[in-house]
Amino acid sequence: MADRPPRSGKPAKAPPLGPPVSDLLPDRPSLSRVREAAAGCRACVPYARATQTVFGEGPRRAEIMMVGEQPGDVEDVEGHPFVGPAGRLLDRALEQAGIDRRLVYVTNVVKHFKWEPRGKRRIHKRPDGAEVAACRPWVETEIALVKPRLLVCLGAVAAQALIGRTFKVSQERGRFVPSPLAPLVAATVHPSSILRARDDETRRAEMDRFVEDLRTVAAGIGNPPRDPAGSR
Numbered sequence: 310m311a312d313r314p315p316r317s318g319k320p321a322k323a324p325p326l327g328p329p330v331s332d333l334l335p336d337r338p339s340l341s342r343v344r345e346a347a348a349g350c351r352a353c354v355p356y357a358r359a360t361q362t363v364f365g366e367g368p369r370r371a372e373i374m375m376v377g378e379q380p381g382d383v384e385d386v387e388g389h390p391f392v393g394p395a396g397r398l399l400d401r402a403l404e405q406a407g408i409d410r411r412l413v414y415v416t417n418v419v420k421h422f423k424w425e426p427r428g429k430r431r432i433h434k435r436p437d438g439a440e441v442a443a444c445r446p447w448v449e450t451e452i453a454l455v456k457p458r459l460l461v462c463l464g465a466v467a468a469q470a471l472i473g474r475t476f477k478v479s480q481e482r483g484r485f486v487p488s489p490l491a492p493l494v495a496a497t498v499h500p501s502s503i504l505r506a507r508d509d510e511t512r513r514a515e516m517d518r519f520v521e522d523l524r525t526v527a528a529g530i531g532n533p534p535r536d537p538a539g540s541r
């Protein structure tokens with residue numbers, strides 16, 4: 310794990326950057342080798358205030374891959390994707406959609422937590438286009454290695470990074486779109502957007518819609534996988 314991140318204030322000056330991701334990718338990539346290489350990535354600024362690289366996790370041959378935006382505060386500290394509040398909501402939604410989370414590979418298009426201080430809190434800051442572009446080779450390599458049958462982008466940052474810059478999640482959620490990345494590719498909202506709903510009624514409705522999106526796209530690969538022992 311890297312040094313603990315600073316809790317307040319901006320770095321006094323721009324942090325030194327390391328080589329681009331393309332220079333770090335191993336010649337004979339495997340998930341473990343790529344994860345190891347990503348741990349030392351310094352290709353764009355967010356690394357300087359994050360605790361560590363948060364790489365994807367899940368079965369090496371997962372049929373479903375879900376890609377979010379970036380790790381959050383909890384993920385940054387713990388070093389695992391989707392383990393904070395949004396991750397717990399995703400767990401519940403997958404359960405309700407009949408999908409075994411243990412069979413889903415989860416990751417993000419940006420591997421370091423970008424944040425700004427607000428009092429003692431670290432507030433999520435959306436990665437900019439250059440940061441998404443700098444980091445994208447890591448997730449592209451994960452997709453190439455795992456070869457999911459179904460790729461689901463969670464939220465606009467992931468969808469626009471992987472499907473197309475003009476993709477609108479609000480209009481095209483829960484539908485398959487043509488893409489060279491996987492046989493089936495779709496997008497829906499990021500679970501953190503449900504947590505931010507203005508009231509309980511809206512949150513419940515958004516959750517129902519999220520579960521319905523997941524159920525619909527998982528149906529594209531047949532019965533959603535549920536039994537880890539039986540399918541691996």
Ligand code: SF4
Nearest residue numbers: 350352353420421444
């Ligand atoms: S955000 Fe991605 S490209 Fe930037 S330093 Fe972290 S791992 Fe490297």
